[in-house]
Amino acid sequence: MAVDWVRRAREAVAGKYGPILPHVEAVVAHAGDLATHYPQADREVVVVAAWLHDLARVEGEADGHATRGAELAREFLAAAGYPPARANLVAWAILHHTDPVYGPERGELPLEARILYDADKMDRVRGYYLAELLVTVGTRVAGEGGHWLAHLPSARELYVGLFESLYTERAREAVQADYEACLDFLDRVTLATGRREGR
Numbered sequence: 016m017a018v019d020w021v022r023r024a025r026e027a028v029a030g031k032y033g034p035i036l037p038h039v040e041a042v043v044a045h046a047g048d049l050a051t052h053y054p055q056a057d058r059e060v061v062v063v064a065a066w067l068h069d070l071a072r073v074e075g076e077a078d079g080h081a082t083r084g085a086e087l088a089r090e091f092l093a094a095a096g097y098p099p100a101r102a103n104l105v106a107w108a109i110l111h112h113t114d115p116v117y118g119p120e121r122g123e124l125p126l127e128a129r130i131l132y133d134a135d136k137m138d139r140v141r142g143y144y145l146a147e148l149l150v151t152v153g154t155r156v157a158g159e160g161g162h163w164l165a166h167l168p169s170a171r172e173l174y175v176g177l178f179e180s181l182y183t184e185r186a187r188e189a190v191q192a193d194y195e196a197c198l199d200f201l202d203r204v205t206l207a208t209g210r211r212e213g214r
């Protein structure tokens with residue numbers, strides 16, 4: 016009987032993700048949807064990668080967790096006897112799930128890696144990232160005695176950049192309405208602030 020690798024991956028991470036489990040489950044769901052939409056992608060690779068992609072974050076590695084996560088996935092999959100070519104693709108996807116690739120190499124990134132990146136970012140585009148930016152900027156600026164409103168344009172730029180970093184049309188379509196609502200919110204705040212300060 017064929018090995019159910021998705022189940023093996025899910026079981027391997029059971030109990031490990033703690034508070035980030037809802038994020039990982041959402042990424043698995045988004046990755047599955049995207050793989051359905053792009054049948055040329057290796058669905059098993061995509062979903063296995065989604066289950067394993069944030070293992071290094073559990074180890075407390077916020078920075079560089081993609082590199083370490085790719086190593087952990089490689090170790091687990093090698094020990095479990097997963098076919099090496101597919102294990103490579105899983106590791107490759109995890110390695111590229113945090114930072115988008117630009118330039119000539121962008122077009123060369125395997126579809127499975129694009130899907131994992133997009134799946135990881137979809138909920139961030141839906142508003143999480145914007146809220147995080149505002150809180151982070153507000154906290155930092157308050158410590159420096161400045162005013163966070165002055166940083167709205169750069170927060171907007173970062174937020175737009177995140178949306179534009181998405182690789183697949185399907186992911187963009189899925190988050191479009193929330194993205195536009197968030198931009199509208201930012202623009203209303205900026206407009207209201209301009210009026211207030213113009214008085």
Ligand SMILES: [Fe+2]
Nearest residue numbers: 042068069135
């Ligand atoms: Fe993630």
